Amino acid sequence: MKPILVFLISLLTLHSSLRAADGPNVLFIAIDDQNDWIGCMDSHPMVKTPNIDRLAARGTLMANAHCQAPLCNPSRTSLMVGLRPSTTGIHGLRPWFRDVPQWADLVSLPQHFADNGYQTYSNGKIYHSVRTQPASEPNPEFQNWGSRGGVGSRPPAKLIPATPFGNHPLMDWGVWPDNNDDSTKGDYDVASQAIRMIEEMPKGKPFFLAAGFFLPHVPCYATQKWFDLYPDDESILPEMPEGDRLDTPRSSWWIHWSLPEPRKRWLDENDQQVNLVRSYLASTSFVDDQIGRILDALEAAGYADNTIVVLWSDHGYHLGEKSITGKNTLWRNSTRVPLIFAGPGVTAGQTSSKPAELLDIYPTLVELCGLPKLDHLEGLSLAPQLRNARAPRDRPAITSHNQGNYSIVTEEWRYIHYVDGEEELYDIVNDPREWNNVAAENPERLAELRKWIPKVDNGPVAGSGARVLTYYDRQPVWEGKPIGKDDPIPHDNK
């Protein structure tokens, strides 16, 4: 090697190790399918999440944060590479973005940290697809792999009656294990291994440590003590007005046309509405407890003051609202997510109502940790709002679900545009549950919000599949099957 090149490389190495030595650590906590039923988010009056609430109290809650897609793979891909689903064309549960030649070499968030002198660690579900990679592989997503996470201990048979659309094994909920032992659960192991890493990792280099929890994703299994936090009656149910979908277009059904998640009608017919909501709440409180274990370990190891903690969920979840369970919608229940930052550069104890996107996490962490900026990222740094919750932000939060379906959220409105041109509008200040579609009465508002629909609106990339809707020549096609103009809505609640 030429001496000048060696010199340049050592200079670069020195530069990044110097920067890394100065940077704060990052604790990156992901929750799967966790909607806004979090104590500090004031959405469910009974939910108990004391550990997430104490994190929010020492940081900033972005209370108007939304996912980029209401589905694991597109949401997580977008967050981890900093590009919208409408840019990457990753709309379904397939493909893994590294298998798309155009995106194979994108520098992901943890890779950018590794490139700048951080040691990176992963536990549980961070990406949708990748689990572990051998250390020999070039450019791994993370350098160190811990817990696989996931469901963990499962009952010998499903706890609930057979569900429609094929009795999917994940569609289940209830008390499990039945011996009050949490330690056989995947999420318990995620926390345990993250704690072990905090305790054992070498000092002298900052860390980027990820912990991804699987619950409250279905199957919502939790032990009895978490169920005991919630009454076994209808007082735990969210408000669900009759006929809430009568003022929404038929195309709102296309984006969740036929799915394993049961409709509300099935919950009612099988007396499962209370059981599902209670199982979901129990699972949320159990995950909160695991998060508390990690936060305690961070503190005990002396890292609390020089670590940025970010907590997020990949999208929300319906539990009967708008006649369905699951995700795959453009309403609040699917798009609004917990997003909390705490640590150096973040003001403690404040809540911001400015729109925020999960896409913003990447540029925010880059700025807070002083890493080189990457020009191609489509998010905006939230550092101004993390310093001062009222700092201006003009851009709304934009969610898409398959090509051409968008939701645009400002501080006052949610606008929805479906691929066939149908629209909805909600006054989220006076109607936060989005019960009254006021699109017809507000043509000027529609015109103003329509402008935010991304100009780049790419369809599904080659290899796309699972929960993919296409629409060409006015023909909606759900998972490869055309939806007829007069086809009845499968398992509709009416």
Ligand SMILES: [Ca+2]
């Ligand atoms: Ca998810």
Ligand SMILES: [Ca+2]
């Ligand atoms: Ca309605």
